[in-house]
């Protein structure tokens with residue numbers, strides 16, 4: 437038994453937020469964590485991957501200005517990565533949790549019944565029963581495609597790439613999604629020869645087409661061998677190396693990063709004990725309640741729901757879940773309508789994402805194709821990013837902006853920027869989409885001169901002309 441209101445299964449960024457917001461709502465919370473508190477994001481994903489990219493981008497930015505000479509030491513980049521991951525020690529996160537009033541239990545948990553979790557930990561097996569709710573936030577795991585030989589050679593997953601202690605002379609990357617693109621460029625800039633195989637016609641296929649096209653062009657210009665429409669037919673060990681066989685030849689690499697997507701981590705967490713199918717995402721309503729389980733006690737948030745595999749969006753869902761559990765426990769009516777306090781409405785229409793390549797890709801809301809598929813009449817405005825702010829930022833600044841407008845409502849439904857340093861501009865788009873700011877009013881939001889945000893003025897001028 438556990439003397440606790442809420443048990444959170446999985447202490448990644450999402451579980452931490454759900455527990456924190458349950459405690460803020462006056463409940464007690466306990467996180468069960470099998471590896472490191474802070475999860476994939478802090479130790480193997482967002483944070484280490486961005487440290488591997490950041491120095492290379494800063495160096496490239498400086499080189500775009502005349503009169504500069506700059507170089508960097510890959511070993512120092514790896515050391516900075518190690519400091520951000522605290523050498524894969526979660527003590528500071530445990531201190532945060534304790535300070536926030538959250539209990540942490542080390543061990544591997546699984547659902548065994550209503551509000552009941554069994555945990556195998558260092559001191560044996562325990563069965564815990566939550567008074568109010570269980571939140572599942574066990575994240576996602578990488579998928580492996582059925583390529584002959586792949587199971588018989590040494591491969592890297594994203595964890596191996598982000599925690600690498602040495603830079604391989606030749607790196608193969610299978611998959612041209614976000615992980616594949618970010619890691620291909622990071623390792624290229626750290627000194628690897630990189631070959632990237634993408635089965636489809638474009639990199640970053642979930643984003644606007646020009647995003648992947650520009651990232652591919654930039655990576656090729658710096659020597660990444662980007663092969664589109666490329667099927668990896670088989671893989672074989674070649675001594676200590678790995679031979680990749682494709683329809684038009686072979687490539688030999690020292691390491692092969694498989695970055696072909698992720699699936700929700702529900703295969704062995706006991707969802708069958710509550711009538712759900714293992715391996716499938718946990719479908720939730722907008723308050724985070726798991727669909728198909730009676731009694732309003734089982735919630736889920738983050739990657740495990742398959743909604744938006746992004747830390748910020750999962751944390752948003754975690755905050756909503758914690759608050760919703762608190763409100764239900766207090767007998768309060770939930771504010772669960774669109775944009776209500778207890779509804780993750782933004783998941784459907786206003787998700788921001790940044791791909792931290794150079795050029796960066798920053799998007800919010802829907803792509804043109806997604807908007808049209810949702811039945812929205814759209815007008816699309818495409819312009820280069822060519823304002824005083826961008827020309828000051830870098831010589832020969834090369835960027836592109838797209839705005840997708842719902843013509844019936846006169847509001848933005850999607851924005852994408854591609855270019856150096858565009859990440860920090862995307863929050864304005866998120867605000868305009870969430871706030872459903874009429875374009876007539878947005879016209880009065882005057883961007884400061886000479887910033888890159890003047891691209892907003894050009895987008896609106898083009899739309900009005």
Ligand SMILES: Cc1cc2nc3c(=O)[nH]c(=O)nc-3n(C[C@H](O)[C@H](O)[C@H](O)COP(=O)(O)OP(=O)(O)OC[C@H]3O[C@@H](n4cnc5c(N)ncnc54)[C@H](O)[C@@H]3O)c2cc1C
Nearest residue numbers: 446448449450470475476481482545575738739745746747
């Ligand atoms: C290489 C890479 C880079 C990324 N970069 C970004 C980025 O820049 N920005 C961004 O927004 N997103 C990024 N993501 C996505 C981001 O990492 C995830 O969306 C985020 O980590 C999801 O958080 P989560 O809490 O749902 O799951 P996780 O972070 O995966 O946490 C789940 C936790 O549950 C624990 N757990 C699992 N099963 C059990 C069990 N049975 N018992 C107890 N504990 C368990 C795990 O040990 C883990 O700590 C990246 C992903 C990858 C792979």
Ligand SMILES: NC(=O)c1ccc[n+]([C@@H]2O[C@H](COP(=O)([O-])OP(=O)(O)OC[C@H]3O[C@@H](n4cnc5c(N)ncnc54)[C@H](O)[C@@H]3O)[C@@H](O)[C@H]2O)c1
Nearest residue numbers: 581611612613614615616633634635695696697745790791
């Ligand atoms: N900066 C960020 O926000 C960030 C960074 C990294 C990861 N993430 C998140 O992590 C998730 C997982 O990323 P991911 O890149 O692993 O998955 P993904 O789904 O984004 O991309 C996988 C890619 O692999 C390709 N692919 C699949 N099978 C293949 C095969 N057999 N051969 C060649 N190509 C193949 C797909 O066409 C796709 O482009 C993403 O959904 C993303 O949201 C976010």
